[in-house]
Amino acid sequence: MKDIKHYINGQYVGSASGKLFENVNPANGKVISKVHEAGREEVDAAVQAAKAALRGPWGKMTLEQRTAILHKVADGINARFDEFLEAECLDTGKPKSLASHIDIPRGAANFKVFADMIKNVPTESFEMPTPDGTGALNYAVRRPKGVIGVISPWNLPLLLMTWKVGPALACGNTVVVKPSEETPTTTALLGEVMKEAGVPDGVYNVVHGFGGDSAGAYLTEHPLVDGFTFTGETGTGEVIMKAAAKGIRDISLELGGKNAGLVFADCDMDKAIEGTMRSAFANCGQVCLGTERVYVERSIFDEFVRRLKEAAEGLKIGPPDDADANMGPLVSLKHREKVLSYYQKAVDDGATVVTGGGVPDMPAELAGGAWVQPTIWTGLADDSAVVTDEIFGPCCHIRPFDTEEEAIELANSLPYGLASAIWSENITRAHRVAGQIEAGIIWVNSWFLRDLRTPFGGSKQSGIGREGGVHSLEFYTEMKNICVKL
Numbered sequence: 275m276k277d278i279k280h281y282i283n284g285q286y287v288g289s290a291s292g293k294l295f296e297n298v299n300p301a302n303g304k305v306i307s308k309v310h311e312a313g314r315e316e317v318d319a320a321v322q323a324a325k326a327a328l329r330g331p332w333g334k335m336t337l338e339q340r341t342a343i344l345h346k347v348a349d350g351i352n353a354r355f356d357e358f359l360e361a362e363c364l365d366t367g368k369p370k371s372l373a374s375h376i377d378i379p380r381g382a383a384n385f386k387v388f389a390d391m392i393k394n395v396p397t398e399s400f401e402m403p404t405p406d407g408t409g410a411l412n413y414a415v416r417r418p419k420g421v422i423g424v425i426s427p428w429n430l431p432l433l434l435m436t437w438k439v440g441p442a443l444a445c446g447n448t449v450v451v452k453p454s455e456e457t458p459t460t461t462a463l464l465g466e467v468m469k470e471a472g473v474p475d476g477v478y479n480v481v482h483g484f485g486g487d488s489a490g491a492y493l494t495e496h497p498l499v500d501g502f503t504f505t506g507e508t509g510t511g512e513v514i515m516k517a518a519a520k521g522i523r524d525i526s527l528e529l530g531g532k533n534a535g536l537v538f539a540d541c542d543m544d545k546a547i548e549g550t551m552r553s554a555f556a557n558c559g560q561v562c563l564g565t566e567r568v569y570v571e572r573s574i575f576d577e578f579v580r581r582l583k584e585a586a587e588g589l590k591i592g593p594p595d596d597a598d599a600n601m602g603p604l605v606s607l608k609h610r611e612k613v614l615s616y617y618q619k620a621v622d623d624g625a626t627v628v629t630g631g632g633v634p635d636m637p638a639e640l641a642g643g644a645w646v647q648p649t650i651w652t653g654l655a656d657d658s659a660v661v662t663d664e665i666f667g668p669c670c671h672i673r674p675f676d677t678e679e680e681a682i683e684l685a686n687s688l689p690y691g692l693a694s695a696i697w698s699e700n701i702t703r704a705h706r707v708a709g710q711i712e713a714g715i716i717w718v719n720s721w722f723l724r725d726l727r728t729p730f731g732g733s734k735q736s737g738i739g740r741e742g743g744v745h746s747l748e749f750y751t752e753m754k755n756i757c758v759k760l
């Protein structure tokens with residue numbers, strides 16, 4: 275069986291401790307590979323390599339050379355598209371039809387977009403008067419921040435990891451990546467692509483392992499890391515923020531959400547159903563931007579619930595290779611336990627289960643997988659944990675509202691503020707509501723439509739900072755102002 279090693283200073287290396295953990299295919303429960311678990315020794319070697327690489331050929335390259343290499347990385351991912359696709363789908367169980375449209379193409383795009391961005395974004399300059407009349411000129415330059423610790427989750431593994439590594443490298447930093455223990459394979463494979471593309475040794479490093487008391491914590495505790503970019507749960511974000519406080523290291527946090535969809539009676543119902551379907555059930559509901567709370571204007575509530583139920587029941591659950599399948603399993607049996615505990619809680623709290631609520635019947639060869647039914651509830655109180663907690667499964671609660679003010683108040687009622695989707699053909703209303711929702715990302719009559727130049731991130735407990743476009747450059751560089759007295 276394949277074993278997945280760390281990638282440190284341009285070499286694949288195992289752990290000195292010999293500790294390995296199992297990587298399980300969530301579609302059938304079978305072990306796919308064994309993964310080396312990093313101790314402090316491997317994390318230290320990776321960070322030291324990253325630090326040294328800042329002073330090596332990488333640090334001396336021109337912008338043109340560096341960005342040309344990043345284009346080669348993107349081309350390298352595309353050249354090995356099927357290998358990345360196979361690996362991502364084995365780790366996550368997601369349909370190939372989904373990963374081939376979203377995860378892998380975005381893995382490549384994340385390198386190209388930020389390579390082009392760093393070449394084309396100007397910096398500021400200000401002329402100023404001085405008392406002696408000669409004046410002074412200020413101009414700003416960008417310098418890499420240094421070694422960036424990248425800690426990424428399992429739901430969109432290659433996409434979310436490269437969303438950070440792409441701009442970090444474009445800005446001239448070096449990285450140590452700690453991918454999720456659930457999905458290590460594409461991050462490991464990217465090491466080969468980096469090597470082939472001519473990325474110098476030590477620029478891209480990968481250490482595998484778990485979070486607390488393992489590789490994740492060791493990385494955040496390492497004093498030579500200059501900044502951390504993290505995507506994952508809000509609770510983990512708090513722990514990472516504390517670790518980063520030691521030594522005053524910068525952080526960018528993209529955290530959890532409990533996003534609201536607002537469906538007004540003046541919406542285009544077909545579009546609202548199609549979009550809400552995707553936002554609740556795509557990637558088996560494991561998208562941070564997904565809508566687990568749907569608020570629908572009372573006059574169309576019954577019709578909306580009936581039609582979303584029909585749509586959910588039309589989903590085809592199946593393994594990655596099933597070309598007709600549009601819903602895979604959850605990422606693990608452990609995560610399924612969490613999701614099913616909320617399915618039970620919904621019943622205990624008196625929900626009407628409109629559809630789903632359990633585990634689907636699957637053929638014998640898939641019976642060990644983390645399968646779960648797409649689920650819709652109505653009738654829960656606003657303070658039920660099912661309505662307030664991020665479940666991160668294929669489910670949503672639908673609740674009626676009567677006025678625009680009420681809809682906005684409901685949307686803003688939780689401590690999260692990541693994303694929201696508004697469905698209305700009244701463009702004035704859509705702008706008005708969008709302006710009042712407390713979230714970092716608002717979609718009007720769409721969902722997960724991504725322009726990588728736009729600011730991306732969450733407000734309230736959904737994150738700190740924005741990445742995307744120039745905002746990524748803000749995080750991954752130190753701006754230096756040079757003031758020249760003339």
Ligand SMILES: NC(=O)c1ccc[n+]([C@@H]2O[C@H](COP(=O)([O-])OP(=O)(O)OC[C@H]3O[C@@H](n4cnc5c(N)ncnc54)[C@H](O)[C@@H]3O)[C@@H](O)[C@H]2O)c1
Pocket residue numbers: 425426427428429434452453454455483484485486487489490491494505506507508510511513514527528529530531561562664666692732736737
């Ligand atoms: N806001 C966003 O852009 C966004 C995007 C995707 C996922 N998410 C969120 O991610 C969560 C699902 O992902 P997850 O379950 O992998 O999240 P998680 O927080 O459990 O784990 C994310 C990563 O952090 C590591 N980690 C865990 N504890 C750590 C610690 N103490 N120190 C250092 N590293 C640690 C994990 O090993 C993993 O690599 C959901 O809450 C989801 O909303 C947010």
Ligand SMILES: O=C/C=C/C=C(\O)C(=O)O
Pocket residue numbers: 429430434437560561562563724730
């Ligand atoms: O699950 C969360 C999805 C995040 C998506 C992005 O970070 C992106 O599209 O860049």
